[in-house]
Amino acid sequence: MINRNKRFVLVFMSLIVLSICLAACGGNKTNNTPAATVAPTEAPTERKLTDALGNEVTIPANPQRVIASYLEDHLVAIGIKPVAQWSVPNGIQDYLHDSLADVPTIPYDLPFEAVTSFEPDLILMAYDANVEGDKFAQYSKIAPTFTIGDKLIADWRATLLKVGEVFGKSAEAQKALDEYDAKAKAAKEKLQSTIPGESAAALWFVQGNFYIVSEKLSSGDLLYNQLGLTVPEVVKEVSATGTGNWNAISLEKLAELDADHLFLVNSGTDADSQALSDPIWKNIPAVKNGKIYEYPSTSSWLYAGTIAYSQVIDDVLESIVK
Template sequence: MSHSKTKFTFVLVSLMILSLVLAACGGNASNNAASGSPSAPASSPSESQATAGASETPDASAERTLTDGLGHEVKVPANPQRIIASYLEDHLVALGVKPVAQWSVANGIQDYLQTELKGIPTISYDLPYEAVSSFSPDLIIIGSSSTVEGDKYAQYSKIAPTYVLGDEINNDWRKALLKIGEVLNKSEEAQKALDEYEAKAKEAKEKLQQTIGNESAAVLWLIQKQFYIVSDKLSSGAVLYGDLGLKVPEVVKEISASGTASWNPISLEKLAELDADHIFLVNSDKSTGSEALKDPIWKNIPAVKNGHVYEFDSTHSWLYSGAIANSQIIDDVIASVAK
């Protein structure tokens, strides 16, 4: 894992834990998560093509030996029933697969997936060996390379066949979806899910061009009185600017160029320069009164004064990435600005 990815993982997990503590103190059940892989988690698109592939291609009913993103030869069961794929659940759900345990941090989960994953036991984001073993998985799918640093891969492999996507694939949700589809003998389902997303994004882009034209937008995350702004090429920024074609504000370009994470801190003073026609706000401070939103600087931002702020709590999918998360983001955007 790159230095920036590792740094963001640390920052994201810390932020999620802080947010969840605040939610608990406020007496509500909203939970936080991340975009760009605990690096909020959720994920920088890679331009390189994946090199991992099948070393054998027998029929779908037979056990297959696949080469994962780190070069391991993995004997994958023909029809695994007890899968652990922590922080990859968006892809599993898109394929119609339910894991035996789902990702969590400080008792927080991916709320936006709970229609499909309600009742699925949780497992800590750092995948303790004992916890993994307790679920008796028959296949473990790991996203980032750092998760199996040192002797971790050997330890997980003793529990069950372990397939690592590797950062090159894990950092691009499209490639990750297709690769997991390949691993699970669901390549057709994966391609269908991707095609449906692309068609939805194309339709939404055309609708936005007709309704708001060349207007700009920014995505902000408020947590513990601190604002963070999404990168122009990562997480929900990749959806707004890449998939939907919305104009990138200059402040977003500036911070994205110098930042190393999916979400980078932004001061109120810098927010005053935010030249965005629309602001999508993920508010994790609702339980503590959202004090930062009472500041005169915030109130004088043009988009705020014009009533073009669209607020969502952290149970929405804006902090994540994947076919399902991004599809829900598109729904939120259309409902907000293209009614």
């Protein structure tokens, strides 16, 4: 089975590129941004690390101009500000705005010319495909290039720890995880005392189509595994055959959704939102009972990481725990 996180990112990119009304900000800017700020730790020194593809990469002692497309959540978590941030034509990771507001964008496919223009001193790649063929050699001519790799990137926790290792910030990465886990534990206890045994589901609406989160991946892992909410039968059924973090589901199938609470990420436009006025939709129990909580496409529900998930926890508590 194709790596689930990689598959989701590819699907997500294509959907967002086609979506004409995805709320996002930021176009490419000229390279007059301040250099990335990396907080020094203990006497940084140049190191050699082997990446996921077996390449021995020389990591600069204290990299100041980092490009790590689609790894920005982890960078911010350990106190690193990249010199450019991931983007598709109509979108960025808006939920990181507070930390990356002044950081210019770079296309998700990292054209060589664009990468060169930012004069990076270290490049982190998320997926194997980022450096397939002769791409690794080409990027390595620009700056040392380290690949996290498909296998590791599937686990956001392991990815954060690896990013921390690359930058000599393993302690900061572990601290970010520990603080997040404490927050998730407290939220779980609060939910269990407030709505014991109640169920929930998360939906993504885009271009007139619905996608439901997988039981064990992305925001589904957070809702069910970390926060202890009950998994609806429809979610179990779709997850059993689905291959991605978010899987397509018909409006007719949604009519069977037996969730007490429903979280909706709405990336729709006025032109494609008829489904949200359909009688079938309005008769879904959670919708009918006013237990639906809507978030814009700029929210963090479609992403993974300590920052993304921390914001989702805030959303869940604000919606359910009055």
